[in-house]
Amino acid sequence: MRSTGPLAVLAASALALTLAGCSGDGGGELTYEDSPLNKYLSAAYGGDLSPEEQQKKFDEQQRQQEELMAECMAEQGFEYKPNVNNGGMVFSEEDGTWEPDKKEWVEKYGYGIVNNPFMSEETQQSGEEYVDPNQEYLDSLSESERNAFYETAYGVPPTEEEMGEDGGYEYNWEDAGCQGWAQHELQGDDPWQSDEFADLRDKMYALWETSQSSPEFKKLNADWSKCMAEAGEPGFDLQTDAQQSISDAQNEIYESAYGDGTTEVDPETVVDPSDSPEMKELGEKEIALALVDLGCRQKTNYTEESLKIQFAIEEEFVRDNKAELEAFKAAAEQNN
Numbered sequence: 331m332r333s334t335g336p337l338a339v340l341a342a343s344a345l346a347l348t349l350a351g352c353s354g355d356g357g358g359e360l361t362y363e364d365s366p367l368n369k370y371l372s373a374a375y376g377g378d379l380s381p382e383e384q385q386k387k388f389d390e391q392q393r394q395q396e397e398l399m400a401e402c403m404a405e406q407g408f409e410y411k412p413n414v415n416n417g418g419m420v421f422s423e424e425d426g427t428w429e430p431d432k433k434e435w436v437e438k439y440g441y442g443i444v445n446n447p448f449m450s451e452e453t454q455q456s457g458e459e460y461v462d463p464n465q466e467y468l469d470s471l472s473e474s475e476r477n478a479f480y481e482t483a484y485g486v487p488p489t490e491e492e493m494g495e496d497g498g499y500e501y502n503w504e505d506a507g508c509q510g511w512a513q514h515e516l517q518g519d520d521p522w523q524s525d526e527f528a529d530l531r532d533k534m535y536a537l538w539e540t541s542q543s544s545p546e547f548k549k550l551n552a553d554w555s556k557c558m559a560e561a562g563e564p565g566f567d568l569q570t571d572a573q574q575s576i577s578d579a580q581n582e583i584y585e586s587a588y589g590d591g592t593t594e595v596d597p598e599t600v601v602d603p604s605d606s607p608e609m610k611e612l613g614e615k616e617i618a619l620a621l622v623d624l625g626c627r628q629k630t631n632y633t634e635e636s637l638k639i640q641f642a643i644e645e646e647f648v649r650d651n652k653a654e655l656e657a658f659k660a661a662a663e664q665n666n
């Protein structure tokens with residue numbers, strides 16, 4: 331099931347995900363939670379709550395949203411069973427399943443792309459494959475009716491032109507079907523998308539896009555790149571390029587099976603590429619590359635140094651935009 335959510339959560343958590351993705355040596359004292367911007371952005375996604383409180387809040391919002399969505403779909407003439415087990419977020423600080431700084435973890439999962447530890451645990455815990463409660467109804471519809479169902483539920487997907495070359499498409503709940511309406515009913519207007527914070531939004535995106543081009547980051551990435559080349563993995567200029575190469579290769583495997591979206595493919599005629607020899611080979615390549623990457627991150631103290639650089643950039647940004655950040659934080663807290 332396709333799911334489209336507001337950019338607020340994505341924007342607010344982008345920094346945290348970026349910094350967490352930089353982790354490598356496991357010995358540094360800094361974490362993304364030390365980010366000068368985190369205390370402002372965390373207000374948009376409940377970062378001040380414990381994992382248990384976040385999970386409880388998310389589960390309740392998910393339940394209410396799915397019930398509203400069912401009402402909306404019924405008004406449009408479609409059946410829809412609330413789906414509260416559709417791969418939503420899981421908040422936990424105890425499972426320890428995402429440990430890309432540890433060699434034992436990397437030896438098993440690499441970057442966690444082909445062999446995702448969360449998917450593995452979910453399968454083991456449930457003991458069965460995920461079943462969409464609406465699948466039987468969807469199977470009873472014709473192709474045109476199914477298309478109408480999805481468009482009513484989630485809106486019409488943006489075209490390549492609307493997405494833009496930089497992926498700068500901006501979410502609008504009014505274009506996101508019943509799901510967008512249900513989210514808006516529960517959450518109200520998203521302060522991140524409001525005109526009041528348009529200038530802050532633009533400056534924040536610019537900060538995320540340009541921070542990696544700072545002289546300090548260039549030097550750190552150059553040291554890492556040199557290490558990678560000496561270890562037999564040349565061609566990566568940025569630390570994130572190595573992981574991205576695996577993600578791109580995985581996308582190519584899926585596209586060869588399902589197409590690139592320009593032509594319709596009957597999924598029942600496609601053999602799941604997840605279990606293909608090509609995917610297995612990519613998984614082995616991922617682990618080998620990730621192990622070299624881990625070694626070079628440890629050698630260059632990449633995590634600690636990258637966080638120091640990032641936080642220095644953020645501190646300057648906070649000084650220059652403190653009033654706007656305080657206003658956004660207040661609006662986000664009120665919206666929650």
